[in-house]
Amino acid sequence: MDIVSIVDKNLLRLQEIEKEKHKEDERDAHYPSSASIKRKVIPKKGEDSVYGACLLAEWRKWRKIPETNPPTVNTLQKFAWGTIFHNWITEILKKECLAGGYLRSLENEVSFALPVAGLTYPVKGRIDNILNKNVILEIKSSFGKFFFARSGLIAVGPRKGSLMQTLCYLKAREDLEYAILLYIARDVGFKMQYNVYRKGNSIIVTHWEKGQEIRNEYPEITWDAMIERWAELEDYLKNDKEPPRDFQFKTKYPCCYCPFYSMCWTGKQTKSEVVIGQGGE
Numbered sequence: 001m002d003i004v005s006i007v008d009k010n011l012l013r014l015q016e017i018e019k020e021k022h023k024e025d026e027r028d029a030h031y032p033s034s035a036s037i038k039r040k041v042i043p044k045k046g047e048d049s050v051y052g053a054c055l056l057a058e059w060r061k062w063r064k065i066p067e068t069n070p071p072t073v074n075t076l077q078k079f080a081w082g083t084i085f086h087n088w089i090t091e092i093l094k095k096e097c098l099a100g101g102y103l104r105s106l107e108n109e110v111s112f113a114l115p116v117a118g119l120t121y122p123v124k125g126r127i128d129n130i131l132n133k134n135v136i137l138e139i140k141s142s143f144g145k146f147f148f149a150r151s152g153l154i155a156v157g158p159r160k161g162s163l164m165q166t167l168c169y170l171k172a173r174e175d176l177e178y179a180i181l182l183y184i185a186r187d188v189g190f191k192m193q194y195n196v197y198r199k200g201n202s203i204i205v206t207h208w209e210k211g212q213e214i215r216n217e218y219p220e221i222t223w224d225a226m227i228e229r230w231a232e233l234e235d236y237l238k239n240d241k242e243p244p245r246d247f248q249f250k251t252k253y254p255c256c257y258c259p260f261y262s263m264c265w266t267g268k269q270t271k272s273e274v275v276i277g278q279g280g281e
């Protein structure tokens with residue numbers, strides 16, 4: 001009996017069932033994960049001119065262009081691993097609520113739809129958890145190297161894509177005080193917390209390091225800049241015109257994980273050709 005094949009076959013089958021369920025769904029909103037910003041400063045070598053999602057990939061998703069590079073079984077397994085961790089942390093926090101501890105309430109998977117002036121379509125999404133009816137909690141899990149690599153979380157902080165996603169939540173739920181980005185390493189048990197606060201149309205991010213609170217501002221991440229890009233996408237959709245590629249060849253994020261990779265790039269890529277760019281994770 002070949003259990004590996006059975007698992008892989010069913011991972012693909014479940015993905016197909018899920019796709020089939022939403023085959024007829026018309027896209028009617030922008031998502032926090034589709035946010036992006038055009039960089040104002042000229043990028044250095046190895047950097048991209050955009051933070052976050054690629055407009056061309058988004059355009060293809062809106063147009064329902066068939067994927068040339070759908071997720072492989074290995075990728076599906078990685079996604080599942082992320083979901084398991086996510087649920088595990090949520091269950092632990094629920095137990096704290098039941099025990100009458102610091103957490104009094106936890107609302108899970110809270111949907112929102114935010115109409116935005118200047119956009120035809122609203123921004124829709126789902127917040128992982130809302131704690132004590134006051135704080136957004138977004139859970140991210142990854143592996144040790146994501147934390148400790150030279151360009152990892154500890155060295156450079158949360159990815160811009162995650163911060164834009166969090167800014168969407170803070171905009172959608174202005175009644176809530178701030179957001180927590182909780183990062184968990186699946187392999188080495190490491191955890192990091194970042195608090196994200198509104199600052200005008202942008203954000204301030206704080207975390208603790210060696211007993212000191214570190215504050216970082218992100219003036220390049222603004223709500224207006226995100227709306228500008230979604231408006232640009234809507235223009236391309238209205239005019240039925242493909243936007244240009246936002247990312248360069250040899251950019252690991254997001255091209256190497258893009259379901260339209262072969263439509264943009266041909267040829268084999270060697271490991272040494274891949275560099276980590278600034279795109280959304």
Ligand code: SF4
Binds near residue numbers: 247256265
């Ligand atoms: S492969 Fe890269 S440039 Fe092409 S659509 Fe995907 S993310 Fe954009």
